[in-house]
Amino acid sequence: MKSKQRTYIKLGTASLAVTIAGLAIAGSEYPVPVNMGSDWAGGTSLGARTASDKTQAISCHTWAMNGASTGAGYCWARHSGGAYRQCFATSAEQLAVMRSVGPASYINFSVASNGYHCQSVQVSNGSAYMRY
Amino acid sequence: MALSTNTARPDPALRLACAGVLAIWGSIACDNGSAAQLSPAQMEEMRTLIREEIRAVQQQPAPNQSAGTADDAPSPLTAEQKSAQASGVELVNKLLAAGKWTTKNRDTLRKQIRTLPPMVQIEVARPLIVALNGDKAKYEGDGPAF
Numbered sequence: 151m152k153s154k155q156r157t158y159i160k161l162g163t164a165s166l167a168v169t170i171a172g173l174a175i176a177g178s179e180y181p182v183p184v185n186m187g188s189d190w191a192g193g194t195s196l197g198a199r200t201a202s203d204k205t206q207a208i209s210c211h212t213w214a215m216n217g218a219s220t221g222a223g224y225c226w227a228r229h230s231g232g233a234y235r236q237c238f239a240t241s242a243e244q245l246a247v248m249r250s251v252g253p254a255s256y257i258n259f260s261v262a263s264n265g266y267h268c269q270s271v272q273v274s275n276g277s278a279y280m281r282y
Numbered sequence: 283m284a285l286s287t288n289t290a291r292p293d294p295a296l297r298l299a300c301a302g303v304l305a306i307w308g309s310i311a312c313d314n315g316s317a318a319q320l321s322p323a324q325m326e327e328m329r330t331l332i333r334e335e336i337r338a339v340q341q342q343p344a345p346n347q348s349a350g351t352a353d354d355a356p357s358p359l360t361a362e363q364k365s366a367q368a369s370g371v372e373l374v375n376k377l378l379a380a381g382k383w384t385t386k387n388r389d390t391l392r393k394q395i396r397t398l399p400p401m402v403q404i405e406v407a408r409p410l411i412v413a414l415n416g417d418k419a420k421y422e423g424d425g426p427a428f
Binding site: 189207209211213214215217218219220221222224226232233234235236237238240261264265266 | 357399400401403404407408411412414415416417420421425426427428
């Protein structure tokens, strides 16, 4: 009798755990890996972080210095093959976009013809880019 | 609708347009609608005005360019900053010649140029970034190359 009760409790606990796990991963997930061309790169934080190659990465950072008239920003990406793309920004608009990067971001940037300035920076934040 | 709020100096484009119309037609439109023929002296004055306005329009910066102000002008670098800039440039050039860039090199560069204004830091790193983007150099390290 006691053994049966224990079995029921175990089954109940297990089914509850499965239900909770199911709820936690519900919804669309879109972990875009890092892709790049000769003058652009794009991908999601999630796609890079969960890639099996342990090489991919994509990120942006901004910085400012006391007394300097402008701040700066830098976006960079590394492909699974090891290639890097990166660009610098100093315009207030591009810096604002870079600052909006978070753990649920899709980042895409293109490099200007001079080879080091950002031509464009795009950031999308959404539930599909984050693993809950 | 106000075309210009600057009474001392109206919009150059507006002045140019008015001057052009007047020069073409050789007459002055008065407030009461009457018109008067321009004398040769007035015509010459008008030509001078047109030339001045064309010069003024040509000297205006393009809409997406900053005209630059004293506040925007970067402060001159101190001797210490100039030395840091030179060290950074030297490091970048030396390692680019070898075609390799490592995490240790990156950290060294960061330390060397940390006192420089961001715009100058970018200029120091420019050859490195151009080379990496063009696959002319390889970054052998973790995290960002700069």
